[in-house]
Amino acid sequence: MITIDMLCYYSRLRYMNAMEKFTYAMLTLLFCVVSRSLAMAVLVLAVNGILTVKKGGIPFSRYWHYLMIPLAFLILSTLAVIVNISRTPFDAFAIPVGSYHLTASYASIYKGIQMILTALASVSCLYFLSFNTPMTDILSVLKKLRCPDLLVELMLLIYRYIFLLLGISFSISLSQDARLGNRDLKTSLRSFGAMASVLLIRAMTRSGALFDAMEARCYDGRLQVLEEQYPPKRKEILWILFFEIFLLILTIWSKIK
Amino acid sequence: MSKNQKKTVALCTILALSFGITPIANAMHIMEGYLPVGSCITWGALCIPFLAAGFFSIRNKLRENRRALTILAMSGAFIFVISSLKIPSVTGSCSHMTGTGLGAILFSPSAVSILGIIVLLFQAILLAHGGLTTLGANTFSMAIAGPFLSYAVYHLCLRLKVNRKVSIFLAAMLGDVFTYCVTSLQLAMAYPSESGGVAASAVKFLGVFAPTQLPLAVIEGLLTVIIIIGLETYAMPELRSIGFIKEKEVY
Numbered sequence: 001m002i003t004i005d006m007l008c009y010y011s012r013l014r015y016m017n018a019m020e021k022f023t024y025a026m027l028t029l030l031f032c033v034v035s036r037s038l039a040m041a042v043l044v045l046a047v048n049g050i051l052t053v054k055k056g057g058i059p060f061s062r063y064w065h066y067l068m069i070p071l072a073f074l075i076l077s078t079l080a081v082i083v084n085i086s087r088t089p090f091d092a093f094a095i096p097v098g099s100y101h102l103t104a105s106y107a108s109i110y111k112g113i114q115m116i117l118t119a120l121a122s123v124s125c126l127y128f129l130s131f132n133t134p135m136t137d138i139l140s141v142l143k144k145l146r147c148p149d150l151l152v153e154l155m156l157l158i159y160r161y162i163f164l165l166l167g168i169s170f171s172i173s174l175s176q177d178a179r180l181g182n183r184d185l186k187t188s189l190r191s192f193g194a195m196a197s198v199l200l201i202r203a204m205t206r207s208g209a210l211f212d213a214m215e216a217r218c219y220d221g222r223l224q225v226l227e228e229q230y231p232p233k234r235k236e237i238l239w240i241l242f243f244e245i246f247l248l249i250l251t252i253w254s255k256i257k
Numbered sequence: 258m259s260k261n262q263k264k265t266v267a268l269c270t271i272l273a274l275s276f277g278i279t280p281i282a283n284a285m286h287i288m289e290g291y292l293p294v295g296s297c298i299t300w301g302a303l304c305i306p307f308l309a310a311g312f313f314s315i316r317n318k319l320r321e322n323r324r325a326l327t328i329l330a331m332s333g334a335f336i337f338v339i340s341s342l343k344i345p346s347v348t349g350s351c352s353h354m355t356g357t358g359l360g361a362i363l364f365s366p367s368a369v370s371i372l373g374i375i376v377l378l379f380q381a382i383l384l385a386h387g388g389l390t391t392l393g394a395n396t397f398s399m400a401i402a403g404p405f406l407s408y409a410v411y412h413l414c415l416r417l418k419v420n421r422k423v424s425i426f427l428a429a430m431l432g433d434v435f436t437y438c439v440t441s442l443q444l445a446m447a448y449p450s451e452s453g454g455v456a457a458s459a460v461k462f463l464g465v466f467a468p469t470q471l472p473l474a475v476i477e478g479l480l481t482v483i484i485i486i487g488l489e490t491y492a493m494p495e496l497r498s499i500g501f502i503k504e505k506e507v508y
Contacts, residue, residue: 077291162338
């Protein structure tokens with residue numbers, strides 16, 4: 001149902017220590033956004049692609065498909081950054097519209113390319129984390145980082161409920177389709193509304209039942225779950241350290257330049 | 258037409274279609290890595306007071322009634338599912354609701370700010386909408402600005418004795434439009450235009466996203482009304498349990 005969630009359980013990097021993966025993804029993301037250099041973006045994009053596809057065993061076609069998802073946003077907003085409407089034409093190109101020009105400068109086109117590559121590289125960092133780490137592992141990392149217990153618990157419950165509600169909504173919309181419930185805009189609006197309101201009713205009933213079940217098992221305000229332990233490996237830590245130091249040097253160098 | 262001309266037409270059609278089919282995956286999430294570090298931190302910091310208020314309000318509610326935990330979690334999951342489902346749209350592109358307007362009307366805006374940041378985090382990790390560095394900016398526009406405006410509009414309309422359905426419609430629609438304005442402003446402040454600064458840049462971003470976002474806002478408004486009608490017909494006890502309808506009110 002949620003493809004990323006399904007894929008990350010198959011990943012070969014799943015049993016790597018979650019804290020290592022989290023630290024690697026966050027630091028790389030940080031350096032990417034801070035430096036905004038082209039070389040760095042290409043390097044990070046390549047390394048994350050190799051890690052996720054080669055090491056993690058995620059099919060390349062899926063990975064590529066997911067990299068292309070944010071493209072619509074990327075193209076639209078980068079166009080808005082590059083193209084200007086002004087009286088004086090800039091150096092790259094200028095299309096006259098009345099007394100104004102639709103125009104862009106070489107500097108802004110360079111900046112646009114830089115933005116697109118940086119964004120794609122950062123997305124690849126996010127994907128490295130989400131394609132290789134199940135949500136429960138990410139939550140245990142958050143717990144170790146002293147995120148308030150209440151929030152982590154709420155996130156755990158929400159994560160569980162998402163699949164429950166998605167299942168219900170899937171079967172409802174399937175039966176609506178079977179009864180021509182999405183024939184035109186009017187019926188499909190009505191069907192969607194009906195589905196959403198039934199969904200909330202079901203959700204409330206389920207939440208009551210769940211609380212009763214928890215109460216019957218001595219729930220005292222804290223959810224206690226056992227975690228699987230995957231100890232960090234020294235070789236992996238050294239590699240991550242080496243790569244991040246390299247990125248740090250690259251960042252400093254790109255800032256000084 | 259000659260062979261070459263036919264080929265050109267076919268190519269153009271394929272190109273146009275491929276643009277049409279490209280999923281506009283909830284275009285108002287600012288994607289990962291798109292904002293400079295400065296604005297990521299600024300927007301994140303702006304969220305903190307709202308999130309703290311939301312956190313404490315949830316904790317106090319839980320002290321009173323522990324049962325609220327599962328209800329809150331279900332509400333969070335509900336907002337996530339509603340915003341991840343494809344909704345019927347006019348343009349044929351694939352679009353989603355924000356769901357936070359509905360959340361703000363049903364629950365309270367401060368609770369929605371906490372649920373919203375969790376939902377946005379899940380959307381980033383599970384659905385690749387939005388991102389971790391832009392979480393602060395997205396939270397501010399989608400989980401704080403939109404819901405608070407929706408809530409204010411809804412209660413203002415009720416005070417002014419506007420028809421309930423109209424006020425729900427207005428609240429959800431204006432909340433959506435406001436989210437889209439705030440996002441455009443965030444982008445504009447990060448990338449001011451070469452000619453005309455932040456204001457010109459804001460106008461450009463507003464213009465670029467208007468064709469997808471304005472019809473979406475209207476549809477979101479309509480859907481929210483339909484959902485609430487459905488709930489009022491079938492789910493009075495549930496609406497009471499989340500505090501949307503007070504005991505003595507009778508409709």
